[in-house]
Amino acid sequence: MKTKFFAILMLLCVALGTGFATTAAKPADPSKADLLAAKHSAAGITCAQCHGNAAKKQPVPASTCATCHDRKTLAESTAKMNPYNPHDNRHFGIEGDCNECHHQHKKSQNRCDECHKFNFVVP
Amino acid sequence: MENEKKELDQYTRNVLEQGVSRRNFLRNSAFGAVGAGLLSVPGMASTAAKAGADKKEEAFGKSSDGAATLPFLPRPKPIAEKEITATHTFDVVVIGAGAAGVPAALAAAESGARVAVIQKAPFALSQGNTGSGIDLAHSEKAGVEALVAKICEDSSHRCNPALIRQWAYNSGEAVSWVIDRAKQGGSPVIDQGNQQHGDVMELSGYKLNWVTSFFGPKPYTTGDGMRHLAITAEKAGVQFFYNTPAEQLVQSKSGEVQGVIAKDRDGKFVRFLAKKGVILATGDYQNNKPMCDYFVPDVKNFGRKQMGKTGDGFVMAYWAGGVIEPIGHTKMLHDFDGGPAPMCDMPFLSVTRDGKRFVNETVAMSVTNNYLRDAKNAGHYAQIFDADYMTQAQGWPGKAIPPEGLKNYMPDVEGPKKGVFPSLTNTHVANTLEELAGKLEVDPVQLAATVKRYNELVALGKDDDFGKPAKYLKPVVKAPFYGIHRTVRVSAICSGMLVNENHQALDGEGKAIRGLYVIGNLGGGFYGGVDYPLTVYGLSLGRCYTFGYLAGRHVAKL
Numbered sequence A: 001m002k003t004k005f006f007a008i009l010m011l012l013c014v015a016l017g018t019g020f021a022t023t024a025a026k027p028a029d030p031s032k033a034d035l036l037a038a039k040h041s042a043a044g045i046t047c048a049q050c051h052g053n054a055a056k057k058q059p060v061p062a063s064t065c066a067t068c069h070d071r072k073t074l075a076e077s078t079a080k081m082n083p084y085n086p087h088d089n090r091h092f093g094i095e096g097d098c099n100e101c102h103h104q105h106k107k108s109q110n111r112c113d114e115c116h117k118f119n120f121v122v123p
Numbered sequence B: 001m002e003n004e005k006k007e008l009d010q011y012t013r014n015v016l017e018q019g020v021s022r023r024n025f026l027r028n029s030a031f032g033a034v035g036a037g038l039l040s041v042p043g044m045a046s047t048a049a050k051a052g053a054d055k056k057e058e059a060f061g062k063s064s065d066g067a068a069t070l071p072f073l074p075r076p077k078p079i080a081e082k083e084i085t086a087t088h089t090f091d092v093v094v095i096g097a098g099a100a101g102v103p104a105a106l107a108a109a110e111s112g113a114r115v116a117v118i119q120k121a122p123f124a125l126s127q128g129n130t131g132s133g134i135d136l137a138h139s140e141k142a143g144v145e146a147l148v149a150k151i152c153e154d155s156s157h158r159c160n161p162a163l164i165r166q167w168a169y170n171s172g173e174a175v176s177w178v179i180d181r182a183k184q185g186g187s188p189v190i191d192q193g194n195q196q197h198g199d200v201m202e203l204s205g206y207k208l209n210w211v212t213s214f215f216g217p218k219p220y221t222t223g224d225g226m227r228h229l230a231i232t233a234e235k236a237g238v239q240f241f242y243n244t245p246a247e248q249l250v251q252s253k254s255g256e257v258q259g260v261i262a263k264d265r266d267g268k269f270v271r272f273l274a275k276k277g278v279i280l281a282t283g284d285y286q287n288n289k290p291m292c293d294y295f296v297p298d299v300k301n302f303g304r305k306q307m308g309k310t311g312d313g314f315v316m317a318y319w320a321g322g323v324i325e326p327i328g329h330t331k332m333l334h335d336f337d338g339g340p341a342p343m344c345d346m347p348f349l350s351v352t353r354d355g356k357r358f359v360n361e362t363v364a365m366s367v368t369n370n371y372l373r374d375a376k377n378a379g380h381y382a383q384i385f386d387a388d389y390m391t392q393a394q395g396w397p398g399k400a401i402p403p404e405g406l407k408n409y410m411p412d413v414e415g416p417k418k419g420v421f422p423s424l425t426n427t428h429v430a431n432t433l434e435e436l437a438g439k440l441e442v443d444p445v446q447l448a449a450t451v452k453r454y455n456e457l458v459a460l461g462k463d464d465d466f467g468k469p470a471k472y473l474k475p476v477v478k479a480p481f482y483g484i485h486r487t488v489r490v491s492a493i494c495s496g497m498l499v500n501e502n503h504q505a506l507d508g509e510g511k512a513i514r515g516l517y518v519i520g521n522l523g524g525g526f527y528g529g530v531d532y533p534l535t536v537y538g539l540s541l542g543r544c545y546t547f548g549y550l551a552g553r554h555v556a557k558l
């Protein structure tokens, strides 16, 4: 009885051990390398530049995005997108909330598709 | 006070008793505290009672299934004087530049008031095309009253008839005025007169004529229309503050609403004081999920047609002492984009996504949502007909659009579309039912079985399954086959705050709250049924314009 219990314990340890080893061996979660946060970070932007220095990290309002991504310039750069310009639309003009579609720490999404079929690829 | 209360009409008394207000919470919580014996501890009474009250508020805020709590009505956070970066003073402050707010602002300015409009979005924003009013000069009073009776019936007699009458007797003037002033701002709006009202004009046999503003065709809508009307309003002196969501009302100790604090686009607080009154016109709350779960749980699985409608006005009016109409709010769901609007109520064979027939198809689109509330169907269904539909549907309600015209609604047909939002079109044609099922995203095997059964009933000349009248039973046999995939989504929720006939908010005692007016879908008393009725096309916008026009003038003249 005792030996059986010990064997199971050992097995568990080994299983957990290998589990840890594999995750630790990988430099970074590859699924996160495509996220916008990684791109911002690769461009030399620090967490604090968006989130501020407060102990509790604050959510980032679109006005912060706009300090680098000028809304007008952005809208002009996507003016030819098909079938509509997502950055100058009839709901929000050029003043949409970036966070609705572009996420930093999870996959971005195409909010337009909740009602329309626009097939935009959202970075 | 009691005397005053006795004079209130039964609609108002009912909402005072059953509605959601601070007073009802406090009343409930006081009972709770006494029950727990907390009030008997001298000196501790107030704090203990308050703690009890907070708990009770939470409990009272639960819907019967325990799913929703009241956090959707968060208590306004105190804003320190030093956080307020600017204060502006006007006579009238309108909150929300939509179908009710813009007309209210212009009407107030034309009556001599200095007016500000605080708008959450970067420009005026609204939706829809048609807004209706009665052309009184060319209508018989009996006809107007018959229509009032019909609208009350459509709302299951749960509305405030006084408000329906107010719309009926003022809407012609208000809608004409909106048309005229929007044109001055450059709008292509037209008066469609009786064009959309054929059915309702035959209702009573009495004479009835219409003034109908049509802001269209799509992609031009009332949103564009209100932007054009705002140009006229600016010329009349109205100041618009865009990207400036209102956050909380400024209220005196005695309860008078004196202004509003809003956030400007840099996130700074700005205060707008209103010498005569604040007019709240922030629309509905369809994008506030907990609030929907609480007041109108039926819409849980449906998509939404609007964005950013988080019920901000409800929170503000509630904390100012206002009363929200009780649970069971009226919803508006439709789809005029998937296929032609005049075909939406034609009793063609209709099926769910499973390919099954689900209803006697004489049921109007405005209520079909009630059969499609589950997560799988979520408002989706398909109308199906065959190559002979033009002859088969003669004499049916609505109007069949010929095949050439249907192409305008077919996403698979190349070429420019006119008067529609191309990305919302969803009409299809195919040579086989199987192919059609694929395009409509309907189960093909079940569809084949359903059509087979339907054709048997047609041959029988009796709808043994759903009792649809024989004149609407037509075979689906001849290629090409047509289908319209409709997706009803929430256009609006049209229940709101308790108001009197001046559109002034009432508190839990039934007393008017000084300085606070509520219009548009945020205003209560105009509906009350399970669904917004589509008897009068454009009733919703017509009512928004009319009450905006009346409230704006009333407040300006105080």
Ligand SMILES: Cc1cc2nc3c(=O)[nH]c(=O)nc-3n(C[C@H](O)[C@H](O)[C@H](O)COP(=O)(O)OP(=O)(O)OC[C@H]3O[C@@H](n4cnc5c(N)ncnc54)[C@H](O)[C@@H]3O)c2cc1C
Residues within 6 Å of the ligand: B095, B096, B097, B098, B099, B100, B101, B118, B119, B120, B121, B124, B125, B126, B127, B128, B129, B130, B131, B132, B244, B245, B246, B247, B281, B282, B283, B284, B305, B306, B308, B309, B310, B312, B313, B490, B491, B492, B519, B520, B521, B522, B537, B538, B539, B540, B541, B542, B544
């Ligand atoms: C697709 C669609 C089609 C429709 N078609 C028709 C039709 O043909 N005929 C008809 O009669 N009805 C129609 N309706 C319904 C009709 O559009 C609405 O009932 C009507 O617009 C409601 O007007 P409102 O003034 O209450 O709200 P809205 O017109 O929605 O305006 C509310 C305004 O308040 C602003 N706001 C919200 N919160 C704040 C805040 N905190 N601070 C400042 N501003 C704020 C919003 O940005 C918005 O501009 C349709 C609805 C939809 C969605």
